[in-house]
Amino acid sequence: MPANRSGVALSDPAWMRWLLIGTALAFLALFLLLPLVAVFAEALRRGFGAYWAALVEEDAVAAIKLTLIVAAIAVPANLVFGVAASWCVAKFDFRGKNLLITLIDLPFSVSPVISGLIYVLLFGLNGLMGPFLKAQGIQIIFAVPGLVLATIFVTFPFVARELIPLMQEQGSEEEEAALVLGASGWQTFWRVTLPNIKWGLLYGVLLCNARAMGEFGAVSVVSGHVRGYTNTMPLHVEILYNEYNFVAAFAVASVLAMLALVTLVAKTVLEWRFGAELAATRHK
Amino acid sequence: MVAASSTDTAFPRAGGAVTSILRKPSVIPGFGLTLGFTLTYLSILVLLPLGALIAKAGGLGWSGFWNAVLTPRVWAAFEVSFGLSLVAAAVNAVFGFIVAWVLVRYSFPGKRLVDALVDLPFALPTAVAGIALSALYAPNGWVGKPLNELFGLKVAFTPVGIAIALTFIGLPFVVRTVQPILEDLPPEEEEAAVSLGATRGQTFRRVVFPAVLPALVTGFALSFARGVGEYGSVIFIAGNMPGLTEILPLLIVIKLEQYDYAGAAAVGTAMLLVSFVMLLVLNLLQTWMRSRHAR
Amino acid sequence: MAIQVSGITKQFGSYKALDAVDLEVRSGELLALLGPSGSGKTTLLRIMAGLESPDAGSLQLNGEEALGLKPRDRQVGFVFQHYALFRHMTVFDNVAFGLKVRPRGQRFGSAEIKRRVTELLELVQLGHFADRYPAQLSGGQRQRVALARALAIEPKVLLLDEPFGALDAKVRKELRRWLRKLHDDIHITSVFVTHDQEEALELADRVVVMSQGRIEQIGSPADVYDHPSSAFVYEFLGQVNRFDCTVEDGVARIGNGALSIPTDPAVRGAAIAYVRPHDLGVSPAAGGPGRISGVHVVGPDARVEIELAGLSLEAEMDRERFGALGIALGDRCAVHIDRARVFAR
Numbered sequence: 069m070p071a072n073r074s075g076v077a078l079s080d081p082a083w084m085r086w087l088l089i090g091t092a093l094a095f096l097a098l099f100l101l102l103p104l105v106a107v108f109a110e111a112l113r114r115g116f117g118a119y120w121a122a123l124v125e126e127d128a129v130a131a132i133k134l135t136l137i138v139a140a141i142a143v144p145a146n147l148v149f150g151v152a153a154s155w156c157v158a159k160f161d162f163r164g165k166n167l168l169i170t171l172i173d174l175p176f177s178v179s180p181v182i183s184g185l186i187y188v189l190l191f192g193l194n195g196l197m198g199p200f201l202k203a204q205g206i207q208i209i210f211a212v213p214g215l216v217l218a219t220i221f222v223t224f225p226f227v228a229r230e231l232i233p234l235m236q237e238q239g240s241e242e243e244e245a246a247l248v249l250g251a252s253g254w255q256t257f258w259r260v261t262l263p264n265i266k267w268g269l270l271y272g273v274l275l276c277n278a279r280a281m282g283e284f285g286a287v288s289v290v291s292g293h294v295r296g297y298t299n300t301m302p303l304h305v306e307i308l309y310n311e312y313n314f315v316a317a318f319a320v321a322s323v324l325a326m327l328a329l330v331t332l333v334a335k336t337v338l339e340w341r342f343g344a345e346l347a348a349t350r351h352k
Numbered sequence: 353m354v355a356a357s358s359t360d361t362a363f364p365r366a367g368g369a370v371t372s373i374l375r376k377p378s379v380i381p382g383f384g385l386t387l388g389f390t391l392t393y394l395s396i397l398v399l400l401p402l403g404a405l406i407a408k409a410g411g412l413g414w415s416g417f418w419n420a421v422l423t424p425r426v427w428a429a430f431e432v433s434f435g436l437s438l439v440a441a442a443v444n445a446v447f448g449f450i451v452a453w454v455l456v457r458y459s460f461p462g463k464r465l466v467d468a469l470v471d472l473p474f475a476l477p478t479a480v481a482g483i484a485l486s487a488l489y490a491p492n493g494w495v496g497k498p499l500n501e502l503f504g505l506k507v508a509f510t511p512v513g514i515a516i517a518l519t520f521i522g523l524p525f526v527v528r529t530v531q532p533i534l535e536d537l538p539p540e541e542e543e544a545a546v547s548l549g550a551t552r553g554q555t556f557r558r559v560v561f562p563a564v565l566p567a568l569v570t571g572f573a574l575s576f577a578r579g580v581g582e583y584g585s586v587i588f589i590a591g592n593m594p595g596l597t598e599i600l601p602l603l604i605v606i607k608l609e610q611y612d613y614a615g616a617a618a619v620g621t622a623m624l625l626v627s628f629v630m631l632l633v634l635n636l637l638q639t640w641m642r643s644r645h646a647r
Numbered sequence: 648m649a650i651q652v653s654g655i656t657k658q659f660g661s662y663k664a665l666d667a668v669d670l671e672v673r674s675g676e677l678l679a680l681l682g683p684s685g686s687g688k689t690t691l692l693r694i695m696a697g698l699e700s701p702d703a704g705s706l707q708l709n710g711e712e713a714l715g716l717k718p719r720d721r722q723v724g725f726v727f728q729h730y731a732l733f734r735h736m737t738v739f740d741n742v743a744f745g746l747k748v749r750p751r752g753q754r755f756g757s758a759e760i761k762r763r764v765t766e767l768l769e770l771v772q773l774g775h776f777a778d779r780y781p782a783q784l785s786g787g788q789r790q791r792v793a794l795a796r797a798l799a800i801e802p803k804v805l806l807l808d809e810p811f812g813a814l815d816a817k818v819r820k821e822l823r824r825w826l827r828k829l830h831d832d833i834h835i836t837s838v839f840v841t842h843d844q845e846e847a848l849e850l851a852d853r854v855v856v857m858s859q860g861r862i863e864q865i866g867s868p869a870d871v872y873d874h875p876s877s878a879f880v881y882e883f884l885g886q887v888n889r890f891d892c893t894v895e896d897g898v899a900r901i902g903n904g905a906l907s908i909p910t911d912p913a914v915r916g917a918a919i920a921y922v923r924p925h926d927l928g929v930s931p932a933a934g935g936p937g938r939i940s941g942v943h944v945v946g947p948d949a950r951v952e953i954e955l956a957g958l959s960l961e962a963e964m965d966r967e968r969f970g971a972l973g974i975a976l977g978d979r980c981a982v983h984i985d986r987a988r989v990f991a992r
Contacts, residue, residue: 089454182620244379248724321483
């Protein structure tokens, strides 16, 4: 946190303070708060009954389930990857390390639509591996595996990019101490490394999960939009909206908005509570 | 004396090929395992599919590629996507800086809540943001209606709407890159400036702003890059009129729906190329600024 | 347990950290590896622990080749410079760690672990701190936890990397004496790394002076201080006056003959002479060759700066003796050298 800023020399005049605070708050209210409020207002426009009906409707339930399934596969996969990647990047010095870090971050700079497109080009019917997959009777695009792959791609760097700076900052001394004291590699990881990175890990998983459940562009391309089968919640929102079924669309959207709020609260709590431990990831 | 040969087998913790890429041998185990897994996972899920994109676009040949990319419709979409992303990133640079400044320098009731709210665009699914903004700025929406009645300004289904969606999506990038730099700015530097006779405005212009500028440029670049690729929050509010409010990612989706895979790949590749070049330029600019204001 | 280091060489990129180092650590002794940063002392210690592997050479622990052994199989205790305490574990769990991670067959029951840890915590005088976390301890307390943790696995050798480096001066002195006493009680073969000559000279049975990846001298503290075997050791151990000189016929002449020192006749031509400040005598002499250019009284000592034939000399004596001399700033004086060493260039 900043050093004491209360010095007389650095305090701005009150009119300026309040002008700037007012500008910032007005901007945030207009751009962030209002859309959030609108989601819930629109969802409840026809009362709670209509709201609830939209959520328990068959296709909505299927979409919620599918979203959970996709996240339940994609998030653990990226969790394991993130831990492995940050272990080898943070604990060792090897040729091509910077290139590896850049490649890990690559999916963040690719448009979600392109993230879906690349899997269509690889696994789609007319794709590079399409004929082979068809012969084997495997369907990836317009099916759940495609949704999982696209979701893994867009959430690929989340865990790794939280853990790499954290583990780099913590160094390897505690691990060395454990090894000298007789611990095996796995014992060292479970008993020393993991407890030290757990909050950073949770932070990364939280962000990864929020994106995995909310991803729209990438899954939209690979989904095929088959109601009840390949529709995740964000895709279901789109379909309902395009059918002018606004109340239902905003009802499903409100569930996603609540997920976002829960994520923000959990994230904020983590930052307040373990701010010092997470400092490496937040201020890199 | 035991010769060097004994040390080759001293630590049989990783295969010879793996140890040879290590710059410095280490007693920590698991290098071969984690690097192997990382590279495999990365190759299958990221590099191979991206390779498929380049291969597909490359299959068109030079002339085929340019023919697919240089149609008026694609060109217009490029202008819409890149132009409006620049506008949004510029808006975010100004207001994001003010937000970061206010959050770091001033205290006011509800500050922590506001701080947390800044990350909303990261957490809120883009489709949700899209329909919410669309409903707000529609001609009969909470904001759209007064704007239309008072100023005759139409937002939804015009480029202005796209810029608003891109501003929403890009705001946290600026705030979150500028904020830590402002926090870490030593107050002594400003006090020194004041003690040397500088006014508050001079102190800001000559001491604070140059120190924060590289971060501001980074935030601007991230916000811009995010805007170019953005899809979910834009398509609902855009109206999607070819040549006017049609963004690049949507054009890719349309080409895919028409089974024009090669065309989609060509546009996608071009988009990646332009984004990378622009990010590269901004990165160089930033490195240059950092080297001037090394701290 | 004795340690035999032979021909150990270690290169980091183009930088040679250790250059064919030979060293014997005797069973039960307390040995100091002393040198400036970059002299290779920490690397040598880490090689003994198995935390680094050398490029060439051999390492024997009690006569058995140990380089192929993993750290966990070497039975060494290692105390890290910044302690490397497990920050998420209590003091008790830190000390118990080495016992808890033993393979199932060799592991003690929890009652036995508790007994041993408690005993160790008593030994390092931290019995009341078992439930604290490392962050709640002072530097000196952390240091002792690190020591107890290293001793818990009943190591045959104790290796300490700059054990007092992170402590403030007063705590450092106390802990130093305490560690010496502890070593006298348990007699475990111990090697510690330090860049502080006072620490090495006070604490160790034998001192190994290192520079640029090589061993300069091995000997008892008195030995290395009184009879430095090289110019480096002379300069590194304690304050010293250093003069360029020329040697002819067994006499080193300093400052065009203003001072002369009898020396080993084998040395000829350009050389360097070293004189410790307390081996430099000053006496008041009107019209003498020297002039007092500075006087600093620090606690019980007096340091006197002298200008002589364009040279700047420093003499040191106790305050009483200085008072008895009755000299003041600007006075003329004579200088005589009680003891010096001359090394050929």
